[in-house]
Amino acid sequence: MADLSVQFCGVRIKNPVLAASAEPTLNAGNMNKCIEAGAGGVIAKTMTDSPAMRELTTRSKWRFLDQRHEVCHGKVPRAFSLYGRSGLALETPEEFLPEIRKTLKFAADNDAVVVGSIGSTEISGWVELAKQMEDVGVPLLECNFGCPHPKMMPGVRTGMNVGQDFNYACEITQAVAEAVRIPVMIKVTPQVNDLVGFSGRLLDVGAKAVTLTNRFIGFVPDIESGKPLIWGQAGIGGPWVKPLTLRWIREVYLAYKERVAIAGTNGAYDWRDIVMFVMSGADIVEMCSAVMVYGYEWLGKQVKGLEEWMDAKGYKSLAQMKGIAAEAALPYANMPSEKARVIEDACIGCKRCLDACFYNAMQDGGEKTHVLEENCIGCGGCLSVCPQAGAIEINVV
Incomplete structure (x- = not known):
């Protein structure tokens, strides 16, 4: 049986699936449900000394959007978007710390880890919140430099407003x-111009890990009413964003793999995605959007799915597959030459490949299509649109 445990900044976590800091970790009751479902740990909702960010959470709104970026009604597609307005933890630090204590006790009884999350508006506030979290007993601390909501609130300097100011973010870190004394991890915004360089600076000033990444800011109009969904700009993420997140994970992993731990988040829907995150260089994966759609039990299902897949593939540990795809990626100049091949016995003559070929390589042969090899560059468009499995191959030449 595969070993799903991971050493993250010196802390053992029984499996790499953690509930991200969001509504599913809003309080002790919610966090305990994540742990009970089988998550390796939880990242608590971000504790803050900002009254504005606490008040915003009392007016939280979100929608699950389909592929047309319209509100889902009942059926939520796999590649949905989570479009939401929210804030940080509802309670003051004095009120929220007892929630952490309760969760720590439950986590200890269930071999799970509780990660504290903080967000302030002044350096002194960040330090005080960090000390409070350490004193209550959390083994890891995540500083939230990525929350998109403060960006849309004039005068509130926390979250993304910190993460886009590299010098200030490094001062706080x-x-x-x-x-x-506990390890500090930094949750960053993807809306910066050099996330790799920024991650390196954070490591230089004392961070032990980075969380890649928080959500973007989006805007979605309702074309029927002419008004924006949920009243205006909002944070947007979900499974659709996975390739963008994995790009940053890979680049940061390759740049600093000897000294960085990576928590991947924003885009992980199921166990298949967890595998992709690990193969791109992540140590643990924080999940949120799918849990908000399907409930807490979703976490346990993904742990089980990951274990079964690893057993079937022969992976004994997460370390065996960490970063293997990141390492195998080739620069454009080193890509091998390829060409398409039509398997005539499987071709159904639909001619879809003709429309997808812009190099005049796919040729109409009447009932079947064939490849004019001297024109084919192996782009793969024909393979992607062919509805018949096995009718087209792309082979290295």
Whole structure:
């Protein structure tokens, strides 16, 4: 049986599936449900000393959007978007810390890990919140430099407003890392111009891990009413964003793999995605959007699916597959030459491949199509649109 455990910044986590800091970890009751479902751990909703960010959560709104970015009604497609407006933890730190204590006790009884999350508006506030989290007993601390909502609230300097100011973010990180003994991880926004360089700077000033990445800011009009969904701009993420997240995970992993731990988030829908995150370089995977759609039990199902897949493929541990896809990626100049081949016995003569070929390589042969090899560059468009499995191959030449 595969070993799903991982050492993350010196902390053992029984499996790589964690509930991300969001509504499913809003309080002790919610966090305990995540743990009971089988998650390796939870990242608590971000504790804050900002009244504005606490008040915003009392007016949280979100919608699950389909492939047309219209509100889902009943059936939520796999590649949905989570479009939402929310804030940070509802309670003051004095009120929220007892929630952490309750969760820590439940987690200890269930071999799970509780990660604290904080967000402040001043460096002194970040340090004080970090100390409070350490004192209550969490083994890891995540600083939230990625929350998109403060960007849409004038005068509130936390979340993304910190993550887009590299110098200020590094000041906070250094101050927090020097103030506590537990490992500090930084959750970053994807809306920056050099996330790899920023991650390196965070490591230089004391961070032990980065969480890649928080959500984007989006805007979706309702064409029937002429008004925006949920009243305006909102944070947007979900399974559709996975390739963008995996790109950053791969680049940060390759740049700093000897000294960085990576928590991947934003885009993981199921166990297949967890595999992709690990193969791209992530150590653990934080899940949120799918849990909000399907409930807490979704977490346990993905742990089981991951274990079964690893057993079937012969992987004994997560370490065996960590970063293997990241390492295998080739630069454009090193890609091998390929050509398409039509398997005549399987071809059904639908001619879809003719419309997808812009190099005049796919030729109409009447009932079947064939390939003019001297024109084919192996782009793969024909393979993608062919409805008949096995009718077209793309082979290295």
